[in-house]
Amino acid sequence: DAGVIQSPRHEVTEMGQEVTLRCKPISGHNSLFWYRQTMMRGLELLIYFNNNVPIDDSGMPEDRFSAKMPNASFSTLKIQPSEPRDSAVYFCASSFGQINNSPLHFGNGTRLTVT
């Protein structure tokens, strides 16, 4: 299995532009997570889906952020409009089974820089 695949690997954009991050979870996994990591705030959970349904989106910073999971093999995280404070590494992770006892499998992340 190729693992969790994220694209792009790096994204540089100007403030105000729309940014879309993409994630393909491991086939057969039923939960998908979006995390954001910065030096100041560490790893923050933004949102997670179970069976394509959003379960916890309390970590989504504000209305500028939105996430979708149209099917079991694809998810997007969109930021519109982007701001410099959104600069971070965004990780997608997936797991199979109950989330309180199933290891997370992370992608290699998307490093976002907003200038």
Added chain:
Amino acid sequence: LAKTTQPISMDSYEGQEVNITCSHNNIATNDYITWYQQFPSQGPRFIIQGYKTKVTNEVASLFIPADRKSSTLSLPRVSLSDTAVYYCLVGDRMNSGYSTLTFGKGTMLLVSP
């Protein structure tokens, strides 16, 4: 809410055993304890998971006391390549009844020659 507390950093030398302890006083009855390792520019990687007592795999051991309010990750004979950030993770129970997964700050382990 279940919350984890770990030392911010630890130093060790090659060949030594390293023990990193995590406290999780409010762990729920059916929650497991999972440890991850993260290298720079990579996503966290699963190391080991346990529910109680002791679990061992090819890279680490996990010790969990009977009250499950803490856990200790043990890395035998560390090498320079074990320099990384280590996170322990337990579920956070939301008001909805669902669990969520919130990482703490992690422990930065530095292994020196």
